Amino acid sequence: MPIRKVMKANEAAAWAAKLAKPKVIAAFPITPSTLVPEKISEFVADGELDAEFIKVESEHSAISACVGASAAGVRTFTATASQGLALMHEILFIAAGMRLPIVIAVGNRSLSAPINIWNDWQDTISERDTGWLQFYAENNQEALDLILIAYKVAENEKVLLPAMVGFDAFILTHTVEPVEIPDQELVDEFLGEYEPKYAYLDPARPITQGTLAFPAHYMEARYTVWEANENARKVIDEAFAEFEKKFGRKYQKIEEYRTEDAEIIFVTMGSLAGTVKEYVDHLREQGIKVGAAKMTVYRPFPIEEVRALAKKAKVLALLEKNVTFSVGGALFQDFSRALINESEKPKIVDFILGLGGRDVTFKDLDEALAIAQKALNGEAVDEVNWIGLRKEIL
């Protein structure tokens, strides 16, 4: 029987790692993720998790050790955030290029300077071009579930790519919620033992990994990462379906909320989706036709789902906790890519908000709504809008 426990997302992530039974974990503390390695240390100390836990001297070594262990053919896990993820950056490309299904839990946190430990998505968004799969959790249950799903997808032979699961700093990492911990046997059935098909650092069948490629081969190697990302779309759907069958919780790449007959749809990720759903309820009571959509999967970017969503609205209002300079938010760029060649498309208005842990309140969302409504009425609006900016201190 699954048990329910009240816990923080960091603990949920540690539980997910425990259930997935990685053989090697290498991690380094960073706020807000520190509790993940701490909790895992306890599991290992109590013999509840039979893994080698390498207490590395930096995130760079954490991910390097994961690459080494994964190249040796075992399931691996690590957790980090912000500067820690940025320190891993170089090796993230390598993990994807070497097609190693490592899973990282990320407590989404802003990047310095100025130093700030609170939530936005700039850390994982900055790694969107590494080839890693990216999932974003709305709540602590999702943090646990998505880590299990991430392994399932990452280790699929058609994919073999590393995956990161983000959950918002403090809003989730440090906030307790009831979380259902699935049965170990069911998780074992869902994930199975990780048994790589090829010989990995096996003296009986030596292979060379991490080679140099001349121009004659590099592009093809990059293409296989592209292809694996494309393959992941279907594999993710299958994993979601199997997960639902086994554990009863439904996941979708883009989860829609009250989008039927909506004129404006707010699109967001992570914990903000919860706020936005409530906001939609609040507006619907006033008869305003709005809906919400939550991106659970950000890489591979769910192009088809975005196109389907776009057919339902006149305005897509993107709410983003990250900045892509000159562009606006990363979602804005991604949505534009998905819709550019569609014959009919809604207006897309981009909102940057909640950076560095600033609260996103209904008042902020009212500000965004007002702009979205102008766009709906055919009035000219800025494509990119910073919401809740304190102009008086600029």
Add this chain to the structure above:
Amino acid sequence: MAVRKPPITTREYWAPGHAACAGCGCATALRLATKAFSEAMEEKYGDPNAFAIAQATGCMEVVSAVFPYTAWKAPWVHVAFENAAAAASGVEAAWKKLGRKGKILAIGGDGGTADIGMQALSGMLERWHNVVYLMYDNEAYMNTGIQRSSSTPYGAWTTTSPPGKYSIGEDKPKKWVALIAAAHQVPYVATASIGNPFDFVKKMKKAAKVDGPAFVQVQCTCPTGWKSPLEKGVEIARLAIETGVWPLFEIENGDIWNIKIQAPGGGAKVKREGGRVVAIEFKKPIEEYLKLQGRFKHLFKQPEAIDVMREQIKAMWRTIGVEVTLPKPEE
């Protein structure tokens, strides 16, 4: 008729066909190191192949693993420039969980070890991974075209330490990573040289057989970066030992007070106290070593720079508890 046993296994792990320059001393070092490792694994575990290699970016990596070819007949992984020690940590942990017997060999150049990889190396040693870290020390970044590293010796020309009107070439004394490694009090640390291959093999075997981390720093010549004759690699390396430039020693269990210094040969007079080397009177001047290498050519126009080098070498020996006398060439 009795067949003489070859001095070292005929098994090859670093196969011919790699793309190192002709006369590359580092290629020799890797070939010997893997053979020694294989012998050690055979003696310890009864399986000569019971090892895997994690290697840093650098000359020895790019010349050995050009897709779709490989020079490696052992399981081998390259991750990045600065993280051979960290990647090896992961491999070792995975092997432990897989119940695989054997040892991991991490390989890095002087740049990947003394500079950018120093932190990962320190972490690996301190965490006590069952890994031998082999630093092949060709005394500069060769892969990117001969830039100085912190292991480049004083006075050497490199592309980023060019001699000029206001420059003598590299102006800092060499950083001795073996001593830094020893400060971690690991079971085994040694310096070695391709100028004494038997000693190098012996040390690699010893390193491979200890339980826990070990570190070996081997000086290997690079005719391209040192501007030295292709065929003189071993001779130059031997001169480094015989003139006092390259000390050979072993440190067990981090016991720096009990450092085992080897007699250099080349007519040097060794004074011992209670079995311990306390002084060495070298007979060959360091100029004999320097003059075979284009990287030191400019120093002969400024002999006072060579005197500075002599003082630095003395200071290095003093650090390891030995007073040395270094002769000047006869006028």
